[in-house]
Amino acid sequence: MDGDRVEIDGGIMEGGGQILRVSTALSCLLGLPVRVRRIRAGRSQPGLRPQHLSGLEIIRDLCDGKLNGGEIGSTEITFTPGKIKGGTHIADTKTAGSVCLLMQVAMPCVLFAASPSELHLKGGTNAEMAPQIDYTVMVFKPVVEKFNFTFNCDIKRRGYYPQGGGEVVVQMSPVKELSPINLTERGTVTKIYGRAFVAGALPIKLAKDMSAAAVRCIRREIRDLYINIQPVREPDDQAVGTGSGIIIIAETSTGCLLAGSSLGKRGKNADKVGIEAAEMLLQNLKHGGTVDDSLQDQLIIFMALAKGVSRVKSGPITLHTQTAIHFAEQLTKAKFTITKSEEEDPSNDTYIIECQGMGMINPNL
Numbered sequence: 001m002d003g004d005r006v007e008i009d010g011g012i013m014e015g016g017g018q019i020l021r022v023s024t025a026l027s028c029l030l031g032l033p034v035r036v037r038r039i040r041a042g043r044s045q046p047g048l049r050p051q052h053l054s055g056l057e058i059i060r061d062l063c064d065g066k067l068n069g070g071e072i073g074s075t076e077i078t079f080t081p082g083k084i085k086g087g088t089h090i091a092d093t094k095t096a097g098s099v100c101l102l103m104q105v106a107m108p109c110v111l112f113a114a115s116p117s118e119l120h121l122k123g124g125t126n127a128e129m130a131p132q133i134d135y136t137v138m139v140f141k142p143v144v145e146k147f148n149f150t151f152n153c154d155i156k157r158r159g160y161y162p163q164g165g166g167e168v169v170v171q172m173s174p175v176k177e178l179s180p181i182n183l184t185e186r187g188t189v190t191k192i193y194g195r196a197f198v199a200g201a202l203p204i205k206l207a208k209d210m211s212a213a214a215v216r217c218i219r220r221e222i223r224d225l226y227i228n229i230q231p232v233r234e235p236d237d238q239a240v241g242t243g244s245g246i247i248i249i250a251e252t253s254t255g256c257l258l259a260g261s262s263l264g265k266r267g268k269n270a271d272k273v274g275i276e277a278a279e280m281l282l283q284n285l286k287h288g289g290t291v292d293d294s295l296q297d298q299l300i301i302f303m304a305l306a307k308g309v310s311r312v313k314s315g316p317i318t319l320h321t322q323t324a325i326h327f328a329e330q331l332t333k334a335k336f337t338i339t340k341s342e343e344e345d346p347s348n349d350t351y352i353i354e355c356q357g358m359g360m361i362n363p364n365l
Helices: 019-032 050-062 099-110 133-147 204-219 270-286 294-305 321-333
Strands: 006-009 034-037 066-068 077-080 088-090 119-125 151-159 164-170 187-197 229-231 243-252 257-263 311-313 335-340 351-356
Touching: 006 066, 006 321, 019 034, 019 050, 019 099, 019 294, 019 321, 034 119, 034 164, 050 088, 050 099, 050 119, 050 335, 066 335, 077 311, 099 133, 099 164, 099 294, 119 351, 133 151, 133 243, 133 257, 151 243, 151 294, 187 204, 204 229, 204 243, 204 270, 243 270, 257 270, 294 311, 294 335, 311 335, 321 335
Parallel strands: 006 034, 088 119, 187 229
Antiparallel strands: 034 077, 066 077, 119 164, 151 164, 187 243, 243 257, 311 351, 335 351
8 A cells, every 4th residue: 555545456357447446436335546567468459449448537526536647558546535416427438348247337426426416428328348238128127127226228229349329328326335135046047138220321221130049949948938139229229339149048947047148249140149148057057156256246336335144146257256355355354255056966166255244334315
């Protein structure tokens, strides 16, 4: 520590933008100044990209903080937070940088604001290396709301690689504290549904092909369930650019949601996109956990902030999750333990992530 500034090494473990998101969000919440060095040292193009910079700027604006080193390509920043306030905030990556990752960094902060917030997030809605907006709305939202808060996410416009141009508006009210969650019972899969989409210059036939290929793939493993993957063409006035993709969700008898998704790109045939998403879903169902690989790490910051003990049963712990836990423990008084789940079926590679949360209290309410 430099005085009372916490030193964060952005190059360890997963070595990507997630370290920046977790540490600056917690810095903002706890009123702890941080310096993050070696930003994204694990990436082919290290330093801040437009999307990371937009995330830092929205955090700074949310709390009237001070940010030094905030420019594209910068590998070191210092951030000194102020008091979190509600109101309307805009973040625009001006690229296809993911709006979902902007939401990840801002959401924990505005939960502990003084008044309701409205976030206008602009960029890519369906981007590589990030959750698709459909995943955020259909999987992340219903699960994260178990921490006892709600938010509204309105997709105004979709935007795709390379130009972005999408916009989502997130509205949320602050809470006094977060409740812990207990997601340890998987139950049985009761339905499988999803959407295969095309936008811009692409024909609806591609969406139908993605959907059909995905259904065929899932049918080989799961025969007795109706699978409903809707092919859709995004309306031209609600989509910028050309894009395609698919998300498939399995819902269980205990209310768990697990997903597989994939994006189309030039030269990749539609069947392959559908099969990729289906195989990802089947992989997520195989391990017996209550959350999929993509959701695992997104719950860590909320578990750390909640009051009491949260327990989540998952498949193999991803490096993203290990990284989120490392920095959550470094910055908060939360304590995580991971234990191999004692399964009836020893072939299941399942774990229990348990967290004694710090019990963050909103000082403004």
